[in-house]
Amino acid sequence: MADTPDRPGLPDELIKLERSAEAERAKLAGLDPGAYEAQRVKWREASAAFHAAVTEYAKREDVTMSRYQLEQAVKRAVRHTREDPAV
Template structure:
């Protein structure tokens, strides 16, 4: 498992929280929340890409480590 900086964990946590907020929404509310989730997800991907390029860690390995770190530190916010 790759060493995971706290800022990546926080970005992934925010994206997961935005994803969880999709539950039960429909129509325009769903679309607006989906855009918030997509924006948060894109921020995570960009930060992971940047960190992987800077450190030479494999992008996929880093992404997996970030997701594991978030899921191991708290329960899934979608539940």
């Protein structure tokens, strides 16, 4: 688990999964309809993997945040520490 000022107490695994989902989302920009749909599937799969991992992690006895709070904390840590890759 990483404990840095921008993401105190958030697990590296969740950070990596959210970064992966965001990277797949960023690839949607400027694609033609056929390629867009294929990339959208990749993004949704990466996003689903992130959400499943958040759900499992939030079930742990030592986690004090709700599932929602955990998800939002990870998203804030990923999205606010660097520029949006889609821009």
